[in-house]
Amino acid sequence: MAPAVLWTLAFFVAPFTIMAAMSLASLEGRELVWAISFDNYHKLFTQPFLTKAIWVSLQITLTVTVISVLLAYPLAWIIAFRVPKRWQRLVLLLSILPFWTSYVVRSYSWLLVMSREGVINNSMLSLGLISEPLQMASSRLATVTGFVHFFVMLLTLTIFANLVQLSPNYRRAAVDLGASSWQAFRHVILPLTMPGIMVGAFLTFVLCIGDYITPQILGGNNELTVPQVIMMQLGRRGDFPLASAMSLVLMGLVTLAYIATARWLRLDRI
Amino acid sequence: MRMIQWFYLAVAFTFIYLPVASLVLFSLKDGNLPLPPFEGPTLRWYQDVLSDSQLMAALGHSLLVAVSSSLVACTLGFLAAYGLARHVLPGSVFMRGLLIAPMTVSYLIVGLGLLIVFNQLGIGVSLWAAGIGHVVINLPLCFAIIYASMGAQQQNAEHAARDLGANEGRVITLVTIPMLAPAILAAFFLAMTLSWDEFVIAFLLTRFEVTLPVEIWSLLRSGLSSKTNAIGSLVFLGSVTVVLLLEIFLFGRRRA
Amino acid sequence: MTASISIKGLHHTFGAFQALKNIDLSIDAGEYTVLLGPSGCGKTTLLSILGGFLVPTQGLVMIGEKDMTQVQPAKRPTTTMFQDYALFPHMSLKDNVAFGLRMRGMRKQARHAKADQFLELVGLFHDGNKRPHELSGGQRQRVALARALAVNPDVLLLDEPLGALDLKLRRSMQDELKAIQREVGTTFVHVTHDQEEAMAIADRIVVMNAGQIEDQGAPDRVYRRPCSLFAANFMGEINQIPAWREQNRLATLLGHPPIAPPDSDAEQWVACVRPEQLSSEPREWSLGTATVVNNAFFGAHYRCHLRSDKAPNLTFVAHFPPSHEPKVGESLALYVDPQHISLFADTHVKEAVA
Numbered sequence: 001m002a003p004a005v006l007w008t009l010a011f012f013v014a015p016f017t018i019m020a021a022m023s024l025a026s027l028e029g030r031e032l033v034w035a036i037s038f039d040n041y042h043k044l045f046t047q048p049f050l051t052k053a054i055w056v057s058l059q060i061t062l063t064v065t066v067i068s069v070l071l072a073y074p075l076a077w078i079i080a081f082r083v084p085k086r087w088q089r090l091v092l093l094l095s096i097l098p099f100w101t102s103y104v105v106r107s108y109s110w111l112l113v114m115s116r117e118g119v120i121n122n123s124m125l126s127l128g129l130i131s132e133p134l135q136m137a138s139s140r141l142a143t144v145t146g147f148v149h150f151f152v153m154l155l156t157l158t159i160f161a162n163l164v165q166l167s168p169n170y171r172r173a174a175v176d177l178g179a180s181s182w183q184a185f186r187h188v189i190l191p192l193t194m195p196g197i198m199v200g201a202f203l204t205f206v207l208c209i210g211d212y213i214t215p216q217i218l219g220g221n222n223e224l225t226v227p228q229v230i231m232m233q234l235g236r237r238g239d240f241p242l243a244s245a246m247s248l249v250l251m252g253l254v255t256l257a258y259i260a261t262a263r264w265l266r267l268d269r270i
Numbered sequence: 271m272r273m274i275q276w277f278y279l280a281v282a283f284t285f286i287y288l289p290v291a292s293l294v295l296f297s298l299k300d301g302n303l304p305l306p307p308f309e310g311p312t313l314r315w316y317q318d319v320l321s322d323s324q325l326m327a328a329l330g331h332s333l334l335v336a337v338s339s340s341l342v343a344c345t346l347g348f349l350a351a352y353g354l355a356r357h358v359l360p361g362s363v364f365m366r367g368l369l370i371a372p373m374t375v376s377y378l379i380v381g382l383g384l385l386i387v388f389n390q391l392g393i394g395v396s397l398w399a400a401g402i403g404h405v406v407i408n409l410p411l412c413f414a415i416i417y418a419s420m421g422a423q424q425q426n427a428e429h430a431a432r433d434l435g436a437n438e439g440r441v442i443t444l445v446t447i448p449m450l451a452p453a454i455l456a457a458f459f460l461a462m463t464l465s466w467d468e469f470v471i472a473f474l475l476t477r478f479e480v481t482l483p484v485e486i487w488s489l490l491r492s493g494l495s496s497k498t499n500a501i502g503s504l505v506f507l508g509s510v511t512v513v514l515l516l517e518i519f520l521f522g523r524r525r526a
Numbered sequence: 527m528t529a530s531i532s533i534k535g536l537h538h539t540f541g542a543f544q545a546l547k548n549i550d551l552s553i554d555a556g557e558y559t560v561l562l563g564p565s566g567c568g569k570t571t572l573l574s575i576l577g578g579f580l581v582p583t584q585g586l587v588m589i590g591e592k593d594m595t596q597v598q599p600a601k602r603p604t605t606t607m608f609q610d611y612a613l614f615p616h617m618s619l620k621d622n623v624a625f626g627l628r629m630r631g632m633r634k635q636a637r638h639a640k641a642d643q644f645l646e647l648v649g650l651f652h653d654g655n656k657r658p659h660e661l662s663g664g665q666r667q668r669v670a671l672a673r674a675l676a677v678n679p680d681v682l683l684l685d686e687p688l689g690a691l692d693l694k695l696r697r698s699m700q701d702e703l704k705a706i707q708r709e710v711g712t713t714f715v716h717v718t719h720d721q722e723e724a725m726a727i728a729d730r731i732v733v734m735n736a737g738q739i740e741d742q743g744a745p746d747r748v749y750r751r752p753c754s755l756f757a758a759n760f761m762g763e764i765n766q767i768p769a770w771r772e773q774n775r776l777a778t779l780l781g782h783p784p785i786a787p788p789d790s791d792a793e794q795w796v797a798c799v800r801p802e803q804l805s806s807e808p809r810e811w812s813l814g815t816a817t818v819v820n821n822a823f824f825g826a827h828y829r830c831h832l833r834s835d836k837a838p839n840l841t842f843v844a845h846f847p848p849s850h851e852p853k854v855g856e857s858l859a860l861y862v863d864p865q866h867i868s869l870f871a872d873t874h875v876k877e878a879v880a
Contacts, residue, residue, distance in 0.1 A: 004349060078275050083279075123306075
């Protein structure tokens with residue numbers, strides 16, 4: 001056990017601590033000056049493009065989480081209860097197969113679909129549904145679509161796992177006691193699948209808010225998310241202190257999400 | 271009601287497969303832009319990819335990093351799980367928390383932290399650095415998966431083996447590891463998948479020798495290109511083959 | 527509050543597997559009926575059909591004189607107590623018990639009052655605000671019972687309700703179930719594979735095997751005069767003595783039992799005697815002497831294995847009064863009263879013994 005603990009201390013705890021210290025340092029010219037100042041954090045709330053990035057990240061992440069849950073739940077439900085048992089595993093596997101597209105390529109492939117001359121515009125033009133190509137790529141719509149595509153698969157998996165491990169007797173008992181299908185769902189099945197939903201939603205939040213690739217490829221340059229700003233600080237300006245401060249803000253947001261969902265993440269009770 | 275459900279399933283699958291299908295379809299297009307209308311088919315983009323020495327090198331690096339970092343993560347994870355599950359130690363709750371902690375942090379932060387350390391120490395970044403980063407993110411997963419499968423049944427079997435005269439080493443090699451094999455393998459393959467596909471840590475921590483996702487990323491800078499489609503399709507088909515083989519031979523057999 | 531049940535010509539198949547064959551059964555209102563049989567005998571399928579969770583392939587299910595064959599579970603005057611109890615883990619006990627009333631649109635105050643009443647019936651009045659995971663197995667079982675009864679069903683269906691409990695708790699819950707059934711008067715149909723449980727609790731036992739009813743009736747009748755070799759075996763330990771027809775008499779290795787030869791073509795027969803009916807005191811039919819092989823004390827009796835001296839391939843199990851301990855190696859004369867002998871054609875002896 002000792003090696004694993006040492007590894008974590010050396011390559012996770014130590015760097016993290018240094019990063020936290022770094023967030024209090026500052027940059028003068030290209031020189032790093034160690035100090036204890038909250039300038040970087042102050043900047044986050046005074047420099048509009050930093051504040052905006054936090055908002056954009058939060059908005060995108062929440063939108064993606066909500067839409068993904070709403071789309072994935074029915075899909076998981078249909079696979080769990082409507083697809084015949086012997087096809088179930090196959091359909092589930094098929095529904096998450098594009099998971100294994102390379103992560104970088106997955107966002108790129110949405111460009112093929114959504115760009116000005118892409119698959120959607122091309123088909124709609126030739127069907128006469130639109131006369132002008134729609135502007136879809138390089139927008140928040142594209143970013144959200146790219147994210148939702150990925151997280152629907154993830155959530156389908158967690159919700160499906162939750163649905164099939166419920167005893168079918170819960171539903172039977174509810175119906176037996178006079179509940180309609182909707183009531184059985186609303187009062188029994190939905191509350192019992194909250195853990196699956198929340199585990200998936202929390203994962204979605206964590207992965208989505210920290211992701212750089214998807215908004216970078218699909219989002220265009222109108223608005224930047226926190227990871228994009230962090231990478232910009234690193235690349236263009238070498239401003240490690242500011243990047244560190246923004247990373248800690250990112251962590252703070254994840255912690256908030258954890259607190260909000262912690263009630264359901266305790267799976268032991270169900 | 272039934273009809274609506276099947277319709278929903280069809281729409282969902284269309285949504286899920288639309289980008290992948292476009293990717294594969296236009297990788298076969300005989301033309302520079304992977305956009306409609308389709309012409310071809312041709313395999314020349316695949317030829318292009320396979321004869322691109324930089325891409326092939328990146329592929330090799332990715333495999334190397336994925337396999338070695340997963341091996342290390344699994345070994346460390348197994349030892350930690352074994353130690354924590356078998357021995358009551360002071361502060362074991364704290365250590366469990368510590369080992370799991372990296373899982374709750376964005377990859378970007380793990381990468382940035384390591385980058386800062388390597389910079390401060392004056393050590394350049396390299397495939398080694400990326401490998402270390404991948405172990406950091408995969409260790410919690412391997413630990414959690416293996417730890418979760420160490421139940422009472424497992425412990426009783428170990429007691430029985432010791433009772434029958436096996437020494438500690440033989441208990442581990444003849445009882446513990448074979449019994450935990452499914453969990454260890456699952457952890458290994460999951461770690462490999464994640465490492466294989468990981469971008470941001472590899473991007474921050476490599477420079478001259480890069481992994482495949484980073485190499486593909488630099489291809490993307492030149493915009494839409496059928497060659498990118500071809501490499502993307504190859505990675506997808508390769509991964510899918512591996513997943514299906516695992517499903518059939520490894521996990522399928524256990525269920526049957 | 528209570529209703530009779532009548533099942534006519536019921537068949538059910540799962541694919542190629544015939545789970546139920548030609549079931550006819552009538553249960554009186556207010557009766558406590560136990561469906562008894564080994565696993566896979568079709569008893570749970572029959573219960574699911576009564577509850578409306580399965581529509582039978584063929585046949586008729588009447589509850590309280592009404593045809594219920596196609597009716598949804600929600601619309602039936604039945605409720606089911608599930609084997610895993612299916613208590614809703616996210617609701618308090620009170621909300622669990624009140625669930626059915628809530629579905630019927632009863633207001634919160636009224637339904638909670640009613641739920642309290644039923645929690646009191648099962649002795650959990652003070653635990654209404656607990657969650658199911660805080661309870662022991664026996665307590666969960668009581669909550670499931672209260673929840674099923676709270677909607678005033680005519681028929682309560684219990685699927686192996688005591689299966690998850692340990693032996694001691696099982697025996698005390700049996701008495702409680704019976705007492706509660708007497709109090710509410712609802713028709714109970716209870717599925718189990720435990721013959722002692724069935725004897726302890728039932729007004730009527732229905733013995734099932736391979737999708738068919740082997741025997742049904744009051745517990746003492748089914749135990750003493752079973753209608754089939756399977757029922758005889760399943761209801762408790764039994765001694766089987768092979769028999770055959772010899773002219774106009776019945777013959778065994780131990781002589782001619784003084785019972786009329788059956789009116790049937792079968793060649794091979796089995797004479798069955800319960801262990802407690804074998805006696806070392808003279809009775810009408812003597813089985814000759816037998817040597818005690820081993821012996822164990824059970825409180826109310828000594829249980830012995832004996833080997834027949836006349837036919838050493840035959841062994842007996844006998845219960846002897848606790849006043850006198852049979853010694854191993856001792857030779858005892860064995861007798862039986864002919865009215866305690868049940869005779870069956872030897873068609874599936876092997877199957878039944880196995």
